[in-house]
Amino acid sequence: MDGNEHEKRIGTGYPTTQLAKAFATSTGHEDADTRQRADERLHRWESVLRGMLNGVLTIGSRTPVAGRPAWVTPEVVRGGFATGKAMAGGPLLPHETALADRTGRPAQRRALFAHHLTEAGLADLVASLRAGTYLVDVPEEAALPVVAWLLGAGDREVALALLDEIGPYADRLRFAPVPRDVPAPDPAVVWRETAGEVRANLARRRPDERIEAMREALTVWNPFADRLLALWLDTVVDGRVAVRFDDRWRDRATTLLDHYERLATVHRRCGKHRRKKENLAILRAAVQDMVYGAGLTPRSRGLLQHAVDSMLRRRGRPGSPEHTALRTRQAVTGTAPTHHAFARLVGDRLADLSPDVGITDVAARTAPVRAGEQGAPAGAAVPEPIRRVVARGRAGTVEELVAAGVVPSAEVLARLVPRIAAAVTGAAYPDETLRVLVAATHHAFGNRRSLLLRNLEHQVRFDELPWVRAIAGHRHTTDGTRDDAGAALRRLGQLTLDSFPATVLPNPMVRQLAGLAREAGLGLPWVEELAADIFEGTFSGKFLTAAKVAGELLAGTLYERYYGIDYAALARIDDVDRRGRHAAATSPAFDALCLARAGTGGRCSVAANGMVIEQAQILTTHNLATLVTVGVSPAAGWPDLARRTFATAATLTARIQHNPRPLPTVKDTAYAWRQMLFHLSMPGVDPTAAVGLLWDDLDRQPPYVRDRLGPALDGLGHVVAGGGFGPDGTAGSGRRLLGWAVGRHWLG
Template sequence: MDNDDTGCSRIRIAPGYATLQLSAALRTASDHPDPQTRARAALKVQQWEQIMVGMFTGAIAVGSRTPLDGAPAWVTPEVAKGGFATGDLKAGGPLQDHELATLAAAGMAPAPDARRWLNARLLTDDGLASLYTLLDSGCYEINAPEEGALLVVAWLTRHRKPEHARELLDAIVPWFAHLRFYPLPAAQPRRFGERVFLTPVRAVVDAMQERQRKVNLRILAQREAVRVRLPLYDRVVQLFLDSVDGAPPSINIGADGAWRDPATGKFRIAGGWPCRRYPARWRERGEALLHEWQPHAATARNDDSMKELFGYLHLCVTEPAALNGRDVGRIRLILGRYVSKRGLPGSTRLAALRSEQARQVAAMPYHLLAGVLAERLRAFPQNGGLEDTAPLGVAVSAAEADSLGEASGAQIPAVLLAKLDRCSIETVTVLVERGVIASAEVLAAVLPQLSAAINAAAITEASLKQLYGALYQAFRRRRSLLLQNLQSQVRLGELPWVAAINAQREQGLAPRTVARSTLDELTLLTLTSFPQTAIPNPLIQELNTLAGNAGLDLPLVEELAADIFMGMFAHKFTKVAAHATAMLDGSLYSRYYGIGEHVRDQLRQLAQQGEAKIRTPEIESGLAGLCETRAGVRCGLGTVINNAMIIEQQQILTTHNLAALVARLDLDGQLQPHYERMAQQCFEWICRNQQNALNAWPGDLRAIRNAAYAWRQMVFFLSMADMSSHDRFIAWTRGHLAQESPRLRQRLAPALAGLELAAAGHALDDAASRASGARRLLAYTSEQHWMAVA
């Protein structure tokens, strides 16, 4: 046992997870066929080795909100998968290109204490003037929150708040040698507002470049054949036809369309014989053709008639005496088949064929068009989005085509233009409708752009509003740490420079109104667009922020990690559970999940005692103990499945925020027309999810977990719908399931039977219900899951 920074005793995190990650990275670094993947894995190997050394030496306190020895909470650590601090600092590390350029301009070498000088120089008159310029223009990028600290100092100094500036400097100056407290200069200011984009322009440029590298060799071969090889073929055929004594060879095709004599199986060739006469300059023409053919000879198939003809041409030009009668017969056959199939060189028939072939390969290949689009995108600010994508979709210009050796006028295909949606600036609603935002997780990723503008609405001064928005987005990119003992992640207001900005905020009615309307809109959008998905932690974080800006008490609970669960839930979990179970009293949800009067009363008492700050052993273990009883297991380290079962019971009791959002935001009236459809969407998604699992790996526990979460959401929405819809919904599910595979019907039948019993007012835990085969669909079980064997 150790003490963490809060003074609470804690259990040290075992190195097992880090060891597994290191082993996986080592395997990938040595065995993966892709060199880039191996290189990335090698970096991960170094990272996990560094983590394990830090854990064993005590330099990294895994599980603490201040994991690095001596570093305050506001310092942003580099965080690896699973929330493990690596020991590196996000705003630290090697000098970046813009820092090296600044040193070079000052005639200084990149010495070990260079970053101290780079920070300190910005506190001179010239340095502050440069920061004022950045503030006025907004042309800077803040990738780690620390990179905005000196901009805040400059703003405070400019607005005659020296005491606030000195207080901030007292906090950050001790770290001048280690961290960047200055931003990266940018060509354009970053925008903030009610419209967002999914990925910056540079990400789409990278995607286009990747598409540019994926050359379709088959199409290139077709283009080369039509544009280079076939003209050579036509010319070598004409050259040999010029050596024919008599009519051009051809095939006598039978009335039945047969090219061969049915008796002998040989081609019926008519016409004269080649290589009987050589007009003037015939060999010179042959030598020129052979020279043109040489670059293509190595890639031609051995059974290619054109390659054969050029082989014979080489003999005719270099050793005509070596050409025997069999060779001449073979040349005659090739010429005859060519003429009969295509027509004579120069004929209308052959010209029409070659014209159609040229038309088929005239389209510019996608990899070249991807390059054109990438080049167009480079003209825009790379870290922002696109207000208007229409100009990027115009046809390829003459200048663009000339640089590629192609004809102008080619259209950018829709499949490439669709990629622009990812950086298109639009409202969240429009991006969801377009399918650009296709999940709650993706929605959470774009919301900081919107929240940044809302959070900054209480700041009146334009440059500070812009700075706050940039800091907010940078902070939201800060990865969460693995924490123990109910510790909370570092909050934005704990950063000294953000605290200095918060002192300048004006709390008024207008910003609260905007935050509240946005909170309502986003919640409705999330629930109706992705009803099958439990709200992910990043989205909960954004909704919490909006609620705080709206001045609303909206307790939302996060999803907890089973592998570090310590057998305790924070009081807000009890509070949310008490509210949710009271709200759903007597509902389908309560019957299905066995939430009786005793559970509701116990939760109500625990919530009241927690509000009164009463602390007894019973209260401390309250919700966790109740969940242990319901799950039938005990919490403990090394029993991840047990912990997961306990956490799932908490999610059932709290409805994982559904009840809190619907009730506290008063959304029931707006959602009432949609509840039944949302429940149907959940069931349809479960069917797709489980059919995919059956086709891949029937025992996939992740698929079962996701289905159980979606089933819980479905039961909640159905419970909130009018009771008259229950029978209709169950009849609909039966009809929908009847169209699915027998294996899927068998797999979901027990869960659906349990839902029918609950809808009919029966409990699922009595003997009759268990005997009927009805099951409660849960994500975790201490035994083999019944869905894994269905």
């Protein structure tokens, strides 16, 4: 991709599109909470565009905000765009305002920064460090606690140097943590959402207007219709309505009309009583004609007769056994507690929990309603949709959360990993207080969102934070800490492989595994998934290294034959050089190999870029070979993993049918297929027997899936039998399944 084309792809087009989507939702969505969230997105994208246009933001740089160092945690929106806001900036938080009030300091960040460096302020920091009663939300909040620890350890010079580095930003960034009443929980315990987030989600549940309208119909308008029907039945003679009227009829009728006006004013959800053709409206209109009008016309009398007869046929006479039974059932339905009521009830049960940790007793919080609780009768079961909301806050080991179904994807799993990796990183610091502080800082850093980067620049690393560099001399890596890091690496790798075998490792997980590998002293390559729309035509040097690791594992296997790879030739590539002042090592020969394998002829488009990137993923196995190299293997064995992956590919293929935008699903299907090829190529797998089982599995799929995946399985069987694909990726009726194509893809 040439420079002009690349500038176009990371220009204002994408932010403008996102801004327009947020604006449409913020002004047109029916739900108020959704409109508010969209309005917040709208303001963030406005900041992105404003910063890009006035030169404050440089999208694609690891220092996207002018005058701000790379270590400052940026606010990042979808696509890796920085908004210009610092996550540790903004208005004073409540605990900062409270500190200003307590100390008599001006309500300014620099004044609070200065307070923390007083004797009293340092004493408070040390006390919270020793007790563990603090929360690090963003990494910057660990800086002053590090200063306090360094001073206590006698490292005054290092502490002062750190203050010199962060001091210029003291007026705009938070460098102290959030106080909390209790110490942080065990780092082995993780959660998808905190109790506070679960409560907020429950509070956002609004009454369903359709359900509320139905409840109103059952509890208000049906009983009122019965009263009107009973009024007219008193006028029936020989089956004809409106024949006999006694002296009290008009008074009763007037009372009912007055009651109707009061009901219609209060109960406005159900509009059935206002529709002229509905029986209730016909009965009421006839009463009004008799009381305030000129009486019934032949037409209105006919409508009234039809309405009365219809109501009697359908439900029986009011007070009859069948009518009473029906209304009793409807009353039970109409007065049953709604999901909204259960959401408030369960939200109240969570009120005593710390809002920044998970929920350890989900079962107790979602147990049947207890006597005395408001909103639902005692013994009523909490509905499953409400139970699912609370389950997202379940606290436990990552294995427990996966087993409970709380972790639906590798992306969600990656969000839980930072706590585990943080504990491993902290273990290298012998001092207990410092170990906990480093773990908290690392956890906060793990939640830092990735920036969109150009020129092969890398994301900011943990050891680039000034306060982490300041304590580097107190870090002592031992064989034990390296072993622990290696064990954590294998644990998370196997969990990902076992739980989501058809999914490529998401970039946040790749970064965590790479960090654990460094802690374990393993110099192995970990490669990220690259975005096709900003790909610059070259790969960092670690891609070649990863491909060589894959070649050592896969030479001569089904994987190599299926994709037509010559791993022996690839192993001889060694022309790594350097491009650009900040660029990582690259290999022009590897770049050329991927380009040649993609067969794009140097065309510049997102699809062509995707084809080139896919070849790099094929050659490197996108970290699968690296995982196996460090000792990861599936608990149930490779053949089982291959069949599960094939089942995912079949499920994805079914979603292609009638899909107006099938290409993302086609790509995911091919990624799953590649994972399956890797699983089938592992030691101990009989490819011939495995492909036979896959054919059996395909025969049980719907016709559309059989027709689409049949050629891919034909091609796989052909390779297993010793054949190969032609230059066009076909072999008779068989086809090699890849995810990217310029033009229409044969799969969808």
